[in-house]
Structure formats: structure tokens, C-alpha cells
Amino acid sequence: MKNNDIIFIGLMLFALFFGAGNLIFPPFLGMESGTSFLPAMTGFIITGVSLPFLAVMAIALSKDGITSIGQRVHPIFGIIFAILVYLAIGPFFGIPRGASVSFEMGIAPFLSKPSGSELFIFTLIFFIVTLLLSLNPTKLVDTVGQYLTPALLLAIALLCIAAFFQFDSPAGAPSVKYEDAPFVKGFIEGYLTMDTIAALAFGIVVISAIKDKGITDQKTIIKYTMAAGLIAAVGLALVYGSIGWIGVHMPGADQFDNGAAILTYASSLLFGSAGKVVLAVIVALACLTTCIGLTSACAQFFAEKWPRLSYKWYVVLFTVISFFIANLGLNTIISVSVPVLVMLYPFAIVLVVLSLLQPAAGKSRGMYVGAIILTAVYSINDGLTAFGFNIEGFTKVIGWVPFFDSGLGWIVPAAAGAILGRFIKAK
Structure with missing residues (x-):
């Protein structure tokens, strides 16, 4: 070429x-x-x-x-x-x-x-x-x-x-x-x-x-x-x-x-x-x-x-x-799209990072499952909050993690889920 x-x-x-x-x-x-x-x-x-x-x-x-x-x-x-x-x-x-x-x-x-x-x-x-x-x-x-x-x-x-x-x-x-x-x-x-x-x-x-x-x-x-x-x-x-x-x-x-x-x-x-x-x-x-x-x-x-x-x-x-x-209209599209994208985006980042790490970390399904499960807890909560459904009790339970207030609370749980999932799968 x-x-x-x-x-x-x-x-x-x-x-x-x-x-x-x-x-x-x-x-x-x-x-x-x-x-x-x-x-x-x-x-x-x-x-x-x-x-x-x-x-x-x-x-x-x-x-x-x-x-x-x-x-x-x-x-x-x-x-x-x-x-x-x-x-x-x-x-x-x-x-x-x-x-x-x-x-x-x-x-x-x-x-x-x-x-x-x-x-x-x-x-x-x-x-x-x-x-x-x-x-x-x-x-x-x-x-x-x-x-x-x-x-x-x-x-x-x-x-x-x-x-x-x-x-x-x-x-x-x-x-x-x-x-x-x-x-x-x-x-x-x-x-x-x-x-x-x-x-x-x-x-x-x-x-x-x-x-x-x-x-x-x-x-x-x-x-x-x-x-x-x-x-x-x-x-x-x-x-x-x-x-x-x-x-x-x-x-x-x-x-x-x-x-x-x-x-x-x-x-x-x-x-x-x-x-x-x-x-x-x-x-x-x-x-x-x-x-x-x-x-x-x-x-x-x-x-x-x-x-x-x-x-x-x-x-x-x-x-x-x-x-x-x-x-x-633009306002209607944005009001509906932002919460959906807020939910999807963390999944995308986690999958991309794990895919690039796979040659070094190995093909462990447990690693992917663990990371996605804990990511889902936070990304779905963020999406529901963006839609206006704020479950205060649940937010208090999961809101202690780093970066939670900035919308990046899923990062540490995703990493922990990947490590834990790989360990369980190995065992």
C-alpha cells in the first residue's frame, strides 16, 4: 500500500x-x-x-x-x-x-x-x-x-x-x-x-x-x-x-x-x-x-x-x-442520549484496556467478568442518576470509592474486579 x-x-x-x-x-x-x-x-x-x-x-x-x-x-x-x-x-x-x-x-x-x-x-x-x-x-x-x-x-x-x-x-x-x-x-x-x-x-x-x-x-x-x-x-x-x-x-x-x-x-x-x-x-x-x-x-x-x-x-x-x-431537536436528543452514553462509556473503556492487556495478562474470562460486573454497578447508577433516578441509599453504599463525585467511580472497582476475577478463575 x-x-x-x-x-x-x-x-x-x-x-x-x-x-x-x-x-x-x-x-x-x-x-x-x-x-x-x-x-x-x-x-x-x-x-x-x-x-x-x-x-x-x-x-x-x-x-x-x-x-x-x-x-x-x-x-x-x-x-x-x-x-x-x-x-x-x-x-x-x-x-x-x-x-x-x-x-x-x-x-x-x-x-x-x-x-x-x-x-x-x-x-x-x-x-x-x-x-x-x-x-x-x-x-x-x-x-x-x-x-x-x-x-x-x-x-x-x-x-x-x-x-x-x-x-x-x-x-x-x-x-x-x-x-x-x-x-x-x-x-x-x-x-x-x-x-x-x-x-x-x-x-x-x-x-x-x-x-x-x-x-x-x-x-x-x-x-x-x-x-x-x-x-x-x-x-x-x-x-x-x-x-x-x-x-x-x-x-x-x-x-x-x-x-x-x-x-x-x-x-x-x-x-x-x-x-x-x-x-x-x-x-x-x-x-x-x-x-x-x-x-x-x-x-x-x-x-x-x-x-x-x-x-x-x-x-x-x-x-x-x-x-x-x-x-x-437538539435539546431532546441530548437529554436522552447523555444518560445512555454515561452508562455505556465505562464498559467500552474497560473492554478496550483489558483487550490491550490480554497479551500480558492472558485470556482469563474471569478477569473480564469481574471487571464488567463491578463496572456495571457504578455505570448503571451514574446513568440512572443522569436520567433523574437518584437512589440515595444505594449511592451512599457505593459512593465511598475514589473519583465517585467526578463520575469516574467505576475505575477502581473495575480494576479490583479484574484482579479478583482472574484470581478466582485461576483457583
């Missing part, structure tokens, strides 16, 4: 990861962290870039993608977990949210009073384009890697370079959130990007793109997947650092309460009325590439598991479902 092919696959993977959520987190982190920007952004990059990269590698190392990773706990768990992940990041939440965010940030600023009919028209056009570009997965690298990603990077570079030359406000004092342990706070903020779950789906897209180039040897596939993953990781880290810097040094950044507002104002300061156009292009390309990748990944998975419907029919089905859900 040529070097250009690896570069294009890496650029495709970068664009698939880089959605609207990834665009708005860093500038807000920059504004809040101020003089503590460097350690905060370092923590953000570790969880927002490194974990997704490791998840892609875990998929490359497995024989049957996300399903085989879950089957190390139990065959039924493996298939149910895979279905939930693909539906959550695909037609139920991830894809509709991408279209809705694209409308809210890219189109609504040009309208005096956005309405449901305008959202309907926009999402109709958005999903027609998504459908057409997703129908042929063999052209996904050419479409996204060679055309859409360079356009996205050019638009982001235009914004960031102009900011570097024009924004010179000194970094402010960190907010209360980042006064203590800014690295840890940034680490947790990167966790909220949810890209590790998406990586479990995008891994299949990358491997399929490599196989389409005639590569069949497993070791070679792993090598090329690592190369493409590193290209995407470097690109993400550079973009996160650059747009985070805007939040630190843009004058008046502290008057805004989210990253979308910061970028909108930054675009207006730098380019006047044309700034809205620049931001609209960035958001539209970021959301479109991510939605194309998610649609393709979901269709490939379901067509492989249940081939009664072809890949193209699954693309049509998921596009239609996404279209109708997108028209429920």
Missing part, C-alpha cells in the same frame, strides 16, 4: 472523530483553565485522543471487532453490547445530534427566528448528502480523506492562524473548576467527548479501507491501522490545542458559557460578518464527515451480522431513522 493511501485513511479517521462536540469542548476548556491551560489540555488530549486511538487498535487486534471483545465476557453480552453501542452512536443519538448541531451552529445564526420547518428542510438536505456519500463504502477514503478532510482542516487553519496573529489577551486566572488539579479536570473533560465509543465503530471502517487496498495479512493490517491512527491522533491533538488556545487568549471569552458561543464570537471578531460563514463551513464539514462515518460503520456491522438486508438498505434505514430523530 502506498504512503498516500495511509495518509488519506488517517485523514479520514481524523474527520470521522472530529465532530461538533470535539469542536466546542477545547475553547471552553481554554477559557476556564486560563493560566493552567497546558496541564488541563494535556489531560484532555490523553482521554480525548489517546483512548480513542487505543480503542481503534483494540478493534484491529480482535478477530471480529467489537463483538469478539464483548464475547470475552459472555457471547450474549458481546452481541447486546455491540448492538447498543452502534445504535447509540449511530441512528438513535450520534448521527441525529450531528445534524442538529450542524443546524444550530451553522445555519441558525443566519436566521432571525429558526423554526421547525427550517430544521426539517436542512436535515432533509443533510441526510440526502449523507446517504449518497455512505452508499459506497469503498469510496469513503476518497470522499472523506482526499476532499472533505482537507477542506475541514483548511477552514480550521484559517480560523486558528488568524487568531494567533490577532488575539493577544493575557491568560486569565483559572476558574474554580481548574484551580486545583487542572490535569485531572482536563482528563475528565476529555472523557466526556465519548470518542472511545465511536472508535469501536470507526475501527471497522479503517480496517475495511485497508482491506479494500488488497491487504489481507493480519499483522500488516495492524501496522497500517496504527499508522493511520497516529496520523489522526496528531491531527486531533494539534487542532484541540489550537482552538483551545483561542479560548485562552480571545478578548472577552469569559463572558460566554459554552464553546460554541466562544467560536462564534471569535469568528465574528476575526472575519466580521464573513466569520459566520467560516464557522458554518467548519461545523458542516465536521458534522457531515462524522455522520457519514457512523452511518457506514453501523451499516457494515448490521449487514455482516444480519445479511438479510444488504449494506445499502441498512444505510437507507439508518439515514431515515436519523432524519426523524434529528427533527426532535
Whole structure:
């Protein structure tokens, strides 16, 4: 395979990861962290870039993608977990949210009073384009890697370079959130990007793109997947650092309460009325590439598991479902999706970490079972709490573990469950 092919696959993977959520987190982190920007952004990059990269590698190392990773706990768990992940990041939440965010940030600023009919028209056009570009997965690298990603990077570079030359406000004092342990706070903020779950789906897209180039040897596939993953990781880290810097040094950044507002104002300061156009292009390309990748990944998975419907029919089905859900509005989608993702994300991280440790730790089902059982106690509780079902008595019983208040209470129990499960299995 040529070097250009690896570069294009890496650029495709970068664009698939880089959605609207990834665009708005860093500038807000920059504004809040101020003089503590460097350690905060370092923590953000570790969880927002490194974990997704490791998840892609875990998929490359497995024989049957996300399903085989879950089957190390139990065959039924493996298939149910895979279905939930693909539906959550695909037609139920991830894809509709991408279209809705694209409308809210890219189109609504040009309208005096956005309405449901305008959202309907926009999402109709958005999903027609998504459908057409997703129908042929063999052209996904050419479409996204060679055309859409360079356009996205050019638009982001235009914004960031102009900011570097024009924004010179000194970094402010960190907010209360980042006064203590800014690295840890940034680490947790990167966790909220949810890209590790998406990586479990995008891994299949990358491997399929490599196989389409005639590569069949497993070791070679792993090598090329690592190369493409590193290209995407470097690109993400550079973009996160650059747009985070805007939040630190843009004058008046502290008057805004989210990253979308910061970028909108930054675009207006730098380019006047044309700034809205620049931001609209960035958001539209970021959301479109991510939605194309998610649609393709979901269709490939379901067509492989249940081939009664072809890949193209699954693309049509998921596009239609996404279209109708997108028209429920961004607030509705987020209110339902966040609790579900809060429950799924810890499972994904635990399975990825155990999969990468398996060559050294051995193939112990007890290790997987122990880790998942204790993870479930905390992730399900966090999800129910996010839904508004707070069981105070139960929370008091399990709330003594480290990081519980930050939403990462599952980490220590998962590690303890893995060690205990492996020990019991060995005995």
C-alpha cells in the first residue's frame, strides 16, 4: 500500500472523530483553565485522543471487532453490547445530534427566528448528502480523506492562524473548576467527548479501507491501522490545542458559557460578518464527515451480522431513522442520549484496556467478568442518576470509592474486579 493511501485513511479517521462536540469542548476548556491551560489540555488530549486511538487498535487486534471483545465476557453480552453501542452512536443519538448541531451552529445564526420547518428542510438536505456519500463504502477514503478532510482542516487553519496573529489577551486566572488539579479536570473533560465509543465503530471502517487496498495479512493490517491512527491522533491533538488556545487568549471569552458561543464570537471578531460563514463551513464539514462515518460503520456491522438486508438498505434505514430523530431537536436528543452514553462509556473503556492487556495478562474470562460486573454497578447508577433516578441509599453504599463525585467511580472497582476475577478463575 502506498504512503498516500495511509495518509488519506488517517485523514479520514481524523474527520470521522472530529465532530461538533470535539469542536466546542477545547475553547471552553481554554477559557476556564486560563493560566493552567497546558496541564488541563494535556489531560484532555490523553482521554480525548489517546483512548480513542487505543480503542481503534483494540478493534484491529480482535478477530471480529467489537463483538469478539464483548464475547470475552459472555457471547450474549458481546452481541447486546455491540448492538447498543452502534445504535447509540449511530441512528438513535450520534448521527441525529450531528445534524442538529450542524443546524444550530451553522445555519441558525443566519436566521432571525429558526423554526421547525427550517430544521426539517436542512436535515432533509443533510441526510440526502449523507446517504449518497455512505452508499459506497469503498469510496469513503476518497470522499472523506482526499476532499472533505482537507477542506475541514483548511477552514480550521484559517480560523486558528488568524487568531494567533490577532488575539493577544493575557491568560486569565483559572476558574474554580481548574484551580486545583487542572490535569485531572482536563482528563475528565476529555472523557466526556465519548470518542472511545465511536472508535469501536470507526475501527471497522479503517480496517475495511485497508482491506479494500488488497491487504489481507493480519499483522500488516495492524501496522497500517496504527499508522493511520497516529496520523489522526496528531491531527486531533494539534487542532484541540489550537482552538483551545483561542479560548485562552480571545478578548472577552469569559463572558460566554459554552464553546460554541466562544467560536462564534471569535469568528465574528476575526472575519466580521464573513466569520459566520467560516464557522458554518467548519461545523458542516465536521458534522457531515462524522455522520457519514457512523452511518457506514453501523451499516457494515448490521449487514455482516444480519445479511438479510444488504449494506445499502441498512444505510437507507439508518439515514431515515436519523432524519426523524434529528427533527426532535437538539435539546431532546441530548437529554436522552447523555444518560445512555454515561452508562455505556465505562464498559467500552474497560473492554478496550483489558483487550490491550490480554497479551500480558492472558485470556482469563474471569478477569473480564469481574471487571464488567463491578463496572456495571457504578455505570448503571451514574446513568440512572443522569436520567433523574437518584437512589440515595444505594449511592451512599457505593459512593465511598475514589473519583465517585467526578463520575469516574467505576475505575477502581473495575480494576479490583479484574484482579479478583482472574484470581478466582485461576483457583
